[in-house]
Amino acid sequence: MCGVSGCYLLKENEAGVYNYLILHANQHRGQESAGICVYDGLRLVGKKGMGLVTEVFDRPDLRKLSGPVGIGHVRYSTTGASELVNAQPFKVGYSKGELALAHNGDIVNSEELRRELVSDGHAFVSETDSEVIARLLAVALTETDDMFEAFEDVMERLVGSYSLTVITSHGDLIAVRDPWGFRPLCLGWDERGFFVSSETVGLDVLGVEERRELERGEVVWIREGDVESKVVRRERKAVCMFEFVYFARPDSIIEGRCVYECRKCMGKRLAEEAPVECDLVVPVPDSGRTAALGYAESLGVPMEEGLIKNRYVGRTFIMPEQEERVRSIRVKLNPIREVIKGCSLAVVDDSIVRGNTSRQIVEMLRDAGAREVHMRIASPPVVSPCYYGIDMATKEELIAADLDVPEICEKISADSLAYLSLEGLVESIRLKKRELCVGCLTGEYPTPVPE
Ligand SMILES: O=P(O)(O)OC[C@H]1O[C@H](OP(=O)(O)OP(=O)(O)O)[C@H](O)[C@@H]1O
Numbered sequence: 001m002c003g004v005s006g007c008y009l010l011k012e013n014e015a016g017v018y019n020y021l022i023l024h025a026n027q028h029r030g031q032e033s034a035g036i037c038v039y040d041g042l043r044l045v046g047k048k049g050m051g052l053v054t055e056v057f058d059r060p061d062l063r064k065l066s067g068p069v070g071i072g073h074v075r076y077s078t079t080g081a082s083e084l085v086n087a088q089p090f091k092v093g094y095s096k097g098e099l100a101l102a103h104n105g106d107i108v109n110s111e112e113l114r115r116e117l118v119s120d121g122h123a124f125v126s127e128t129d130s131e132v133i134a135r136l137l138a139v140a141l142t143e144t145d146d147m148f149e150a151f152e153d154v155m156e157r158l159v160g161s162y163s164l165t166v167i168t169s170h171g172d173l174i175a176v177r178d179p180w181g182f183r184p185l186c187l188g189w190d191e192r193g194f195f196v197s198s199e200t201v202g203l204d205v206l207g208v209e210e211r212r213e214l215e216r217g218e219v220v221w222i223r224e225g226d227v228e229s230k231v232v233r234r235e236r237k238a239v240c241m242f243e244f245v246y247f248a249r250p251d252s253i254i255e256g257r258c259v260y261e262c263r264k265c266m267g268k269r270l271a272e273e274a275p276v277e278c279d280l281v282v283p284v285p286d287s288g289r290t291a292a293l294g295y296a297e298s299l300g301v302p303m304e305e306g307l308i309k310n311r312y313v314g315r316t317f318i319m320p321e322q323e324e325r326v327r328s329i330r331v332k333l334n335p336i337r338e339v340i341k342g343c344s345l346a347v348v349d350d351s352i353v354r355g356n357t358s359r360q361i362v363e364m365l366r367d368a369g370a371r372e373v374h375m376r377i378a379s380p381p382v383v384s385p386c387y388y389g390i391d392m393a394t395k396e397e398l399i400a401a402d403l404d405v406p407e408i409c410e411k412i413s414a415d416s417l418a419y420l421s422l423e424g425l426v427e428s429i430r431l432k433k434r435e436l437c438v439g440c441l442t443g444e445y446p447t448p449v450p451e
């Protein structure tokens with residue numbers, strides 16, 4: 001999952017700074033690399049680097065990234081290694097100029113499209129599916145100047161998830177959400193101009209009040225100070241349920257739903273489905289906290305912060321290497337012996353994917369003196385790969401792919417383990433099951449997927 005940003009300023013030239021702020025608010029969506037590209041009035045100029053937004057850009061960089069229009073990206077790699085060549089935004093030339101593109105999502109048929117483009121003479125600079133989109137768009141724009149027409153062509157070819165921001169060397173800003181609406185994307189505006197962010201938190205930090213989410217299949221085209229928009233292609237709605245469970249920030253709004261409220265509801269529902277006699281509810285920071293609050297409230301048991309997160313360690317699930325993920329969990333989370341000693345605990349996390357986190361937490365809590373450790377998970381078991389932008393590409397890496405709940409419980413050495421039901425999850429999000437993508441929970445996907 002990545003984060004994308006964009007801005008179109010009517011009077012100022014601070015596109016670099018605005019994109020920086022939006023990306024910083026979306027940092028939880030990608031920690032591997034960051035990039036900003038701006039239209040400086042003549043051409044597209046940018047900077048990309050490995051690391052967090054604050055590591056990649058300093059003040060002189062932002063001064064150089066001056067111009068009225070710009071886009072940005074924070075990356076969590078799904079297609080292509082975690083290397084600078086694959087960092088975004090991607091700049092591509094075409095017959096009438098240049099464009100730069102930032103992508104959140106994953107294209108299921110990118111290999112096939114890449115082969116076609118290569119045989120047509122395109123020389124790729126990266127391994128990513130995102131460059132495939134940029135090149136397809138460049139080809140389409142050679143044929144037409146109408147951005148909607150160009151995206152009609154591009155969207156007809158692409159299968160998969162894509163929330164995009166694009167700028168051109170004509171100074172246009174374009175925002176696009178794929179026809180299924182897998183990933184979030186929102187547009188805000190005020191007297192300063194127009195702003196695009198993966199999540200609404202990116203608009204909050206700018207104090208932008210007027211806003212809306214893009215519809216699925218919608219292309220928003222901003223040029224010469226005016227906005228035009230069109231839904232150019234529609235498929236069945238398939239919003240990723242994992243955005244609500246884990247990915248998005250709790251203070252974001254997706255599909256009109258406050259993510260915090262959805263997570264709290266998941267916790268409450270989990271307490272109804274899988275209560276446990278315990279002395280304390282302990283949340284797994286960070287993303288398990290909101291569900292834990294709902295769980296504790298519903299059970300009427302006190303919640304205590306028995307695990308403390310080192311605030312300088314980021315998310316471990318989205319780290320690219322397994323070894324690094326495992327090592328970082330102990331560095332990230334530390335139990336408070338004085339709080340948990342002798343207690344029976346209900347430990348609530350949002351999800352178990354590979355099982356790295358739960359395994360280590362149970363051990364840590366027992367070492368710190370917990371009498372019993374009951375794991376409660378506020379989403380169903382992840383049994384199938386994701387093809388739409390979450391890095392769990394193979395069944396082998398998923399702990400629930402081959403093991404049932406009692407076996408997983410044994411593997412993580414918990415006293416008991418229970419997950420939220422699919423029905424409970426769907427009702428907590430308050431969308432219909434057929435409006436969500438639950439492919440990783442059921443193996444049934446909204447698009448064709450590779451064999
Ligand atoms: O079973 P696993 O493969 O370990 O993955 C699941 C864990 O990973 C995530 O936490 P993460 O540390 O990424 O981020 P967070 O701080 O937002 O909870 C998620 O919240 C679970 O705790």
Ligand SMILES: NC(=O)CC[C@H](N)C(=O)O
Binds near residue numbers: 390
């Ligand atoms: N997680 C994402 O959205 C990643 C975007 C793109 N597939 C990449 O790997 O760069």
Ligand SMILES: [Mg+2]
Binds near residue numbers: 284287288349357
């Ligand atoms: Mg977590």
